[in-house]
Amino acid sequence: MEYQEYQLRETAAKLLEEEKANVVIGYGLSKTGKVVPVFITRPEDAQKLVWNSECHQNLVVFLTRPEVKRLGKPAIVVKPCDARAIVVLANESQIMRHEVYVIGMVCEGVNEDQGRPSSRCAICYGHYPQNVDQVIGEAEDAPKDLSKEERRKTGKYQRIEEIKALPPDERLAYWKREFSRCVRCYACRQSCPLCYCNRCVADKNRPARIPTSASLQGNFAWNILRAFHLAGRCVSCGACSAACPAGIDLNLINLTLANAAEEQFDHLSGTKVGALPLIGTFSESDKEDFIR
Amino acid sequence: MSRIISLDDLRQIAADFIRAGGLAVAPVPFDNDRVFFQYIDEEGAGKIVLSGWLKAANTIKDFFFPRHEKLFSYERIHNDVVLADAPEFGKPQLLFGCRPCEAASLPILDKVFGWDYQDRFYQSRRRMTTVVTVACHKSDDDCFCSSVGGSPENTEGSDAILYNLADGTFEVRPVTERGEQLFEGKTSESTKTGKACPPPPVRFDASKCKTWMDGHFDSPFWNEHALRCVGCGACTYLCPTCHCFDIVDEGSYAKGNRVKNWDFCQSALFTLHASGHNPRPDQGARQRQRLMHKFSIYPDKFGKILCTGCGNCTRHCPTVLGVKPFLEAIEEQED
Amino acid sequence: MEKTNTDQTFEPKIIAFVCNWCTYLGADLAGTNRLEYPANIRIIRLPCTGRIDFNLVIKAFEVGADAVLVSGCHPGDCHYNAGNYHARRRWILFRELLEVLGIETERIHFSWISAAEGAKFQKFVTEIVDKTRALGPYRGYQSITHESEER
Ligand code: SF4
Ligand code: SF4
Ligand code: SF4
Ligand code: SF4
Numbered sequence: 101m102e103y104q105e106y107q108l109r110e111t112a113a114k115l116l117e118e119e120k121a122n123v124v125i126g127y128g129l130s131k132t133g134k135v136v137p138v139f140i141t142r143p144e145d146a147q148k149l150v151w152n153s154e155c156h157q158n159l160v161v162f163l164t165r166p167e168v169k170r171l172g173k174p175a176i177v178v179k180p181c182d183a184r185a186i187v188v189l190a191n192e193s194q195i196m197r198h199e200v201y202v203i204g205m206v207c208e209g210v211n212e213d214q215g216r217p218s219s220r221c222a223i224c225y226g227h228y229p230q231n232v233d234q235v236i237g238e239a240e241d242a243p244k245d246l247s248k249e250e251r252r253k254t255g256k257y258q259r260i261e262e263i264k265a266l267p268p269d270e271r272l273a274y275w276k277r278e279f280s281r282c283v284r285c286y287a288c289r290q291s292c293p294l295c296y297c298n299r300c301v302a303d304k305n306r307p308a309r310i311p312t313s314a315s316l317q318g319n320f321a322w323n324i325l326r327a328f329h330l331a332g333r334c335v336s337c338g339a340c341s342a343a344c345p346a347g348i349d350l351n352l353i354n355l356t357l358a359n360a361a362e363e364q365f366d367h368l369s370g371t372k373v374g375a376l377p378l379i380g381t382f383s384e385s386d387k388e389d390f391i392r
Numbered sequence: 393m394s395r396i397i398s399l400d401d402l403r404q405i406a407a408d409f410i411r412a413g414g415l416a417v418a419p420v421p422f423d424n425d426r427v428f429f430q431y432i433d434e435e436g437a438g439k440i441v442l443s444g445w446l447k448a449a450n451t452i453k454d455f456f457f458p459r460h461e462k463l464f465s466y467e468r469i470h471n472d473v474v475l476a477d478a479p480e481f482g483k484p485q486l487l488f489g490c491r492p493c494e495a496a497s498l499p500i501l502d503k504v505f506g507w508d509y510q511d512r513f514y515q516s517r518r519r520m521t522t523v524v525t526v527a528c529h530k531s532d533d534d535c536f537c538s539s540v541g542g543s544p545e546n547t548e549g550s551d552a553i554l555y556n557l558a559d560g561t562f563e564v565r566p567v568t569e570r571g572e573q574l575f576e577g578k579t580s581e582s583t584k585t586g587k588a589c590p591p592p593p594v595r596f597d598a599s600k601c602k603t604w605m606d607g608h609f610d611s612p613f614w615n616e617h618a619l620r621c622v623g624c625g626a627c628t629y630l631c632p633t634c635h636c637f638d639i640v641d642e643g644s645y646a647k648g649n650r651v652k653n654w655d656f657c658q659s660a661l662f663t664l665h666a667s668g669h670n671p672r673p674d675q676g677a678r679q680r681q682r683l684m685h686k687f688s689i690y691p692d693k694f695g696k697i698l699c700t701g702c703g704n705c706t707r708h709c710p711t712v713l714g715v716k717p718f719l720e721a722i723e724e725q726e727d
Numbered sequence: 728m729e730k731t732n733t734d735q736t737f738e739p740k741i742i743a744f745v746c747n748w749c750t751y752l753g754a755d756l757a758g759t760n761r762l763e764y765p766a767n768i769r770i771i772r773l774p775c776t777g778r779i780d781f782n783l784v785i786k787a788f789e790v791g792a793d794a795v796l797v798s799g800c801h802p803g804d805c806h807y808n809a810g811n812y813h814a815r816r817r818w819i820l821f822r823e824l825l826e827v828l829g830i831e832t833e834r835i836h837f838s839w840i841s842a843a844e845g846a847k848f849q850k851f852v853t854e855i856v857d858k859t860r861a862l863g864p865y866r867g868y869q870s871i872t873h874e875s876e877e878r
Contacts, residue, residue, distance in 0.1 A: 131720055132533035134712045137620040157711060167619060167675050263827055271829025272867050276874075281428055283450065283459050285625035285656070291710045301782075303661055309782060311642055313460040313653050315875035321785055324824065328781055331820045343710035345626045347426050347449050353824065360823035365816075379820070382812035384802065388819050391837040392851065644790075 104205060104237045105151040108177065111203060111234065113146035115175050121201050122172025125162050127155045137162065141171060149177070151236075156210040158339040160185040160293035163195055175201035179210070180229040181220065184335035184370025185293040187231050191375055192333075194296055204229025206237025212342045220338030220351060222254045231373055248362070256355055263352070276316060279323055281346035284314040288340035288350055289326060294333050301325065327353045332361045332378025335370040394586075395579035396561045399442065402488070402554075405578060407437040409486045417455050418488040419448050429454065429490070442489045442526050443556050447704060451632045452490045453497065456517045457505070459629070459654045463513070463639070467647040480512065485521040486574075493537045493702035495525045495549035497632035503694045504635050513652070522570050525550040526562075527588040534703030536716055538591035540598055542701050545588040555586020562586070595716065596723040598697055602688045604722050605680075615676030617721055620711045623675055625656035627705035627714050628682070633698050636662075657681050683718050739793040739859035741768045743852075744779045746810075749800035749841045756845030764849045765856040768796070775799065777810025781821050784835060788868040794834040794859040796852070801839040811839070833858075834865055 112124040126149045128138030135154040139162075140146055160182050162168045178186065183204050190197040206228055209221035227242035229235055251257065263271055286302070289295040301309045302322055310325055311318035326340075327350075334354045341351045361367040364387070367378045406416045411434060418440040419427035427441060427448045462478045498518065505514035528535075528544035537543055547553050552571030555563040563586035564579050566572040628634040638655035642648050655662060658679070663672045672678050690698035705714030745751045751772045757764060773779055776799030787795045797818070805811045818837060825832050836855050840848050 130712050130717060132712075134533075136712045139619050161622060162620075165622075165675075167615060260827060266829070268829045268831050269867055271827065273829070275828050276871065277422075281422065281450070283454075283625075283629045283654070285629040286659075287622075287624035287626040287710050290622040290624035299661070303659075305640065308640070308642070310785075312638070312640055313642060313651055313875070315460050316871050317789055317875035318460070320828075320871055321782070321789070324785055324828070325782060327824055328821060331824070339710075343624070343626070345449055345630050345708040346428070347423060353827070356827045357820055357824055360820050364819055379817055380813070382809060382816045384812065386812070386816050386819065388815060390822065390832075391815065391818075391839060 101152060101208070105149070107236050108151050108203065108205070109146045109149050111236065112140060112149055112175065113143040115201060116140065116143040116146065120173075121175035123168070124149070124175045124177070124203075125159050125168065126177040126203075127151065127157070127159070139168065139171060151177075151205060153208070153210050155179070155205075156212050156338070156342055158182045158185060158291070158293055158337040160189065160337075161291055161339065163189065163200060163293070164296040173199060173201075175203060177203050177205060178229065178232065179205055179207045179337075180226045181207075181224065181335060181337045182293070183229045183232050184226075185337060187370040187373055187375075188294055188333055188335060189296070191373070192377065197373075202232040202234070204232030204235050206235065206239065206242045208241065208243055212338065220256075220336055220341075223251050223256055223336065223355070225251060225336075225368065226371075230371070256351055257359070259349075260352055260356055260359070275320075278348045279319040280316055282314060282319040282323065282344075282348060283346060284312070284318065284322060285345060287343040287345060291339040291343035292330070293337070293339070294330060294335070295326075301329075323348075323350075323353065326350075327357060330354060331357045332365075332367055333369055334358055394582050394584060395564045395575070396557065396582040396584065397554075397564050397575065397579045398561050399440075401578060402442070402562065403437045403440050405574065406432065406440060406486060406488055407434045409484070410434050410437065412484075414484040414486055416486045416488060417452070419445070419490075422449070429487075440488060442554070442562070443529070443558075446528075446530060446532055447491065447702070447707060449708075451497075451630055451704065452487060452494045453501065453632050453635070455485065455487060456498070456521065457501065457514050457635060457637075461513060461652045463650045463652055465647070465649045466641075466643070468645065478513075481516040481520060483520060485517065487521055487523045489524065489526050491528060491702065492525050492544060492546040492548075492550070492553070493535075493542055493700040494632045495523050496537075496542055496546050496700040497702075498523065498549035500633050500694075500696060500698060500700070501635060503696070507694075522551045522574055523549060524552050524554060524571070524574070526554045526556065527586065529556055530589050531592040532703070532707075534706040534714070534716060535592045535701065536595045536703060537701035538593070539595045539719075540697045540699050540701040543588075543591050555588065557584055557586055596719040598687060598719075601719050601722045602691065604725055605684050605688050608725075609680070612676075613721075613725070614680040615674055617718055618675040618679040618713075621658065621675045621679060621713050622710060623658050623660065623678070624710065625654070625658060626708045626710065628656040628658065629654055630704040630708040631699075632702060632704070633686070633700060657685075679713075679718065683715060686715060687719070734863065737860060737864060739767050739856060739864070740791060741794045741796060741855060741859060742787040742792045743768050743770045743796040743798065744773055744776075744783060744787075745770055745796075745840075746775050746778075746799035746806075747772055748775070748806040749804065749839075750798040750848065752842035753840040753844045753848040756842065757849045758845075760845050762845055762849040764852045767856045767859075768852050775805065775807050775810035776814035777805075777807065779814060781817065784821075788830070788865065789872055791869060791872070793862070793865045794836065794855060796836045796838070796855060798836075798838045798840050798851075801841055804841060829867070831862075831865065831867060834862065 115121040124140040310321035505511035686698040
């Protein structure tokens, strides 16, 4: 990791010197030593970049923020899961892929906020960054990727199975408890690289599509809406879960849909350049057993 | 001589309060190491935890100025619209186990909700509530009460303050008459006295920061330092002193409610005009607003800082921003 | 899990989202042919099943529906060529989400009913009403709405 950090700094300085990028979006340290996003515009500041197990945020969210776009041509530091979000953004025509220089880090897994091991890393389907412009780190250092079957046996999937095994009213009671804590701060949405809409349907008020209130009803409507707008798109980066101040395990909901997309349509979001959006296309042979 | 009470007896006070027809709010765990302030029932009183955590995953303002509150309901009957006011908050409420920096937000909010317009919704809840605070046993990197006039045993806004004696008992120090009444006859005499943790180091000079802000409205500083802000509401919704709200109608043509919901200044929509013009066009302007409201505008008007230094805005921010990093950076500015 | 409703006076409220070109005409045909079906169903006509936003299903439950019916043209027959294929893919995923959330998917019915299938419409609607009557009122989602009012 230390050598990766050294290489990263060298790379960033060079990119800025040669003006291949005007800003490097990467990880740095806050005054209190916490890992935070930094925006490096001068080669001499490249020394401020860090790479360690606390680099859990997904920086891809910044590629579509107007204040960051104003800084010029970006280079960005990504983990393999974050890199998949770039693929989706390009597939959905939100960025011009050739206008972004993507630095992919070989990743051994990160911790979520406050040292909690990140739940997403346990189900990671690729520790070696794909579809990036440059890889930092050695392939040998990347942990072995889990197969689909192995992934199904790990924590989060097991948790989903546990929930599914409950009777419907207990499932509902579980989510009522969880969603009752939601304050509608939209940290989940704002941290998600794929929630890039200028105006979210949740903010529409003439007429309102869903209740804006942080009532139980509004919170169910919101969380269902958020999850489903990411169906077949979510890349399981975990940024939303990590951001939620109320500690709602949004991963569980996203994974349910990602799982369904993989099982039913063999679709793993962000793994294919040029893939058409899962919802928004169709096949005449889509299989179901519930339409009469 | 001091007065002490056991955790079980404290829980019993909450349970008795509920049995007598009141509402009790207390920190209750929701996963391994996090707590949430919520309404509890008699049984829930047994789950109250007053130690082992520093800050809850929500704020106490939710129980004075709820995230969602009905103002009145409307119903269309034939050709008439019938309105019905939301009933006045009429139950005694007990708030258990908040931190001094949270309780200290109450006198601050009192000013906002009782200045030109008397907000009966806030005021009735406030009037009906007894606040029992627990002095801090530790502080973290994000705490800065001591930089804005507070301390780990500040009693502003509290009716009583508890000190954890770490042996399953708490020292009780009533602050107001109401606090005295709550504990009357419930404590025993002891020679042990509690101690709060030392105050966190002073991290900036608030009045110096104010002067700098007042003179640097158009500085590029704001956008530079706001770059990592993602524009969510975590800071404001977890802040005990932020108090912006939006009024919306919810329901159908036939019937519904007019409700008051929290709103947050870090959203681009907050100031977006119908014309499409936005007077706060970027995140720098939005963060400047939050900082200046807290450290310049409100102090000019009410003679107090609109921040208790609780650090929640930094602690709960997805990118560890909030007011503190700004103030520390302002402190380092040369001109 | 078998739930049976014993309240004979319960009249289920069922919201049907149907497309303009097939199922709505099928319902119309049922009407002109004097094929009687229960009045528990409230029909909402939309241009196409592809237009039926998943939010509408949630909205229906929010306002107190006990069951929801979604119906449109048979595959291959969509007036806009592919709206129903889009809808089908969406529902496949949406049902998975609702399952995990504990929303009773046996209260959400999907069908393809063409403009010529008045009899199928009658039969299907009657079945749904009977089934919902047996399930009883949808207390689960109604409790969400109710608790929201209380706070
Ligand atoms: S929904 Fe959450 S996990 Fe999925 S891409 Fe967005 S932030 Fe990442
Ligand atoms: S981050 Fe959590 S609390 Fe905030 S809106 Fe999303 S789910 Fe709700
Ligand atoms: S400061 Fe942090 S919590 Fe506040 S809006 Fe910005 S990103 Fe969200
Ligand atoms: S601004 Fe931040 S530190 Fe100050 S009271 Fe609000 S949340 Fe606490």
